Amino acid sequence: MANTPKGQNEVIFHSIHLPESWKLANYLSVGGYDALKKVLAEKMPPDEIINQLKISALRGRGGAGFPTGLKWSFMPRNYEGDKYLVCNSDEGEPGTFKDRDIIRYNPHQLIEGMIIGGYTLGAKVGYNYIHGEIWEAYERFEEALDEARAAGLLGRNILGSGLDFDIHAHHGFGAYVCGEETALLESIEGKKGQPRFKPPFPASFGLYGKPTTINNTETLASIPYIVKHGGQKFLELGKPNNGGTKIFSVSGHVNSPGNFEVAMGTPFSELLAMAGGVRGGRKLKAVIPGGSSVPVLPGEIMMQLTMDYDSIAQAGSYLGAGSVIVMDDTVCMVRALERLSYFYFEESCGQCTPCREGTGWLYRIIHRIEHGLGRPEDLDLLDSVAGNISGRTICALGDAAAMPVQGMLKHFRHEFEHHIQHKKCMV
Amino acid sequence: MLTPESLKKIDREVAKYPPEHKQSAVMSALRIAQDEKGWLAPETIAFVAHYLGMQPIAAQEVATFYNMYDLKPVGKHKITVCTNLSCTLMGAESAVEYLQRKLGIGFGETTPDGRFTLKEGECMGACGDAPLFQLNNKKICANLSPETIDAILAGLD
Ligand SMILES: Cc1cc2nc3c(=O)[nH]c(=O)nc-3n(C[C@H](O)[C@H](O)[C@H](O)COP(=O)(O)O)c2cc1C
Ligand code: FES
Secondary structure (H helix, E strand, O other), X not given: OOOOOOOOOOOOOOOOOOOOOOOHHHHHHOOOOHHHHHHHHHOOOHHHHHHHHHHHOOEOOOOOOOEHHHHHHOOOOOOOOOOEEEEEEOOOOOOOOHHHHHHHHOHXXXXXXXXXXXXXXXXXXXXXXXXXXXXXXXXXXXXXXXXHHHOOOOEXXXXXXXXXXXXXXXXXXXXXHHHOHHHHHHHHOOOOOOOOOOOOXXXXXXXXXXXXXXXXXXXXXHHHHHHHHOHHHHHHHOXXXXXXXXXXXXXXXXXXXXXXXXXXXXXXXXXXHHOXXXXXXXXXXXXXXXXXXXXXXXXXXXXOOEEOHHHHHHOXXXXXXXXXXXXXXXXXXXXXXXXXXXXXHHHOOOOOHHHHHHHHHHHHHHHHHHOOOOOOOHXXXXXXXXXXXXXXXXXOHHHHHHHHHHHHHHHHHXXXXXXXXXXXXXX | XXXXXXXXXXXXXXXXXXXXXXXXXXXXXXXXXXXXXXXXXXXXXXXXXXXHOOOHHHHHHHHHHOOOOOOOOOOOEEEEEEOOHHHHXXXXXXXXXXXXHHHOOOOOEEXXXXXXXXXXXXXXXXXXXXXXXXXXXXXXXXXXXXXXXXXXXXXXX
């Protein structure tokens, strides 16, 4: 591409060109830990940091897009006793693979962001919960923690400032639901990962019952940039209400799948071009723009959109974690949805009846449509089962199972009807 | 029941958490036990529970909840193939077919010589490298093709 895309590798992957970019010395060579040093030297008031986060319009990168500055302001300030900061690196949402690369290629920036978080929120300990399937990333993170401790950047009396903050890695072991923040807390406590009823919210009753803030890996790794350059600069990288750059994980039918960090608000068409375009020059059929849990959108609609929370929401889907699954015209939507429905059925923790039973119903109905046994009334049944899960469960895994079904029926209903009538696929 | 090396590793995990919350180390302790024993027999789980001062049933609950624990013996090498959507779009089905033919087993089965177990897995958060499998819960083997699969398997004892 002739021009560098706006914001490319500006915030997170700025050191990715360095060999062994994950080593402390290399991170320091590009100004790493400067933000932390600034915070400590200037004794920046926590309120000022939170204010910069608010100005930056940084929104949670874990999927829900909740404003980070606002979330941090919920932590009780004068609480006597332990508080915790937890990083969510349990990325298990199909189509999402950015946090793994942050940990593999720039772990110290995440560590720096977490230390600034500990300082701001008054937490002495942080945990990073790392997806079970990426053991190599877990090992790399542990090595980075050791390096940081040895350099006096982590642990007691950080850089002689009197600040105490330590971080530990917690290794998951294969449960998608543990990405949900309260299930994740249960899991750190050494229990089954079953989500907690909210309220109380983690800011008042979190890990071990103590005030806790939970943020996604990419969210926390963005903090040093905001502290160093100011919230305004981060905001201007993106667009109003959608500050900064975003890492988009592009997978599926593209020539060069991978992670692309670009400005929020980058046109989808540009992102697709960065990923090498649709495989084999085929026609773009559909895109899941934010991970398997969000409604699919037809290719023609996607080509009109920009990649930010507001644009994708206006089209009836979600930016989610920025996980872009591209499908060309060879894809059978019934088959695609069957696989996703199987996933939610497998991963439902079983705590809430609508989700435990409903995900099984969804999977079985879609399975029979795919296998030529669909009945004319099945599409209404799918609508009704999905509708009966949505909003009726403790956590959003139920909604995550229902939304793909609703999106498919909205945009590709004719494919499902064809399967039912002709007992076979139309593609 | 576990070697001193394994216990040392578990102790390192325990140290990450407040002293009154040793249970937090149960996931890692079970992983370490599984690495040593190959799988988690009920008595292994009970041992880990006692070591951490928790009820065996509570450790059993954890072992059954998370997918990467093996509650039955598995082969020397466990191959877990991701078949979720991004991987399927990139040819996971052909990779599975090839593996099944080459090893002569289906999902959930172990080769008669006890060398390989094949499992179906969910998204590993590495979809850009699809199709892929995870080897022995530790290593992601990416961009699978018949040639890469042959090479990976040939390199295993
Ligand atoms: C079923 C389910 C799975 C989730 N998985 C993840 C995940 O893998 N990573 C993540 O950061 N957030 C995940 N979330 C969202 C978290 O609950 C939480 O909102 C997020 O970690 C907050 O961080 P943020 O504000 O920085 O985005 C998941 C939510 C649900 C309901
Ligand atoms: S879909 Fe296979 S790793 Fe994500």
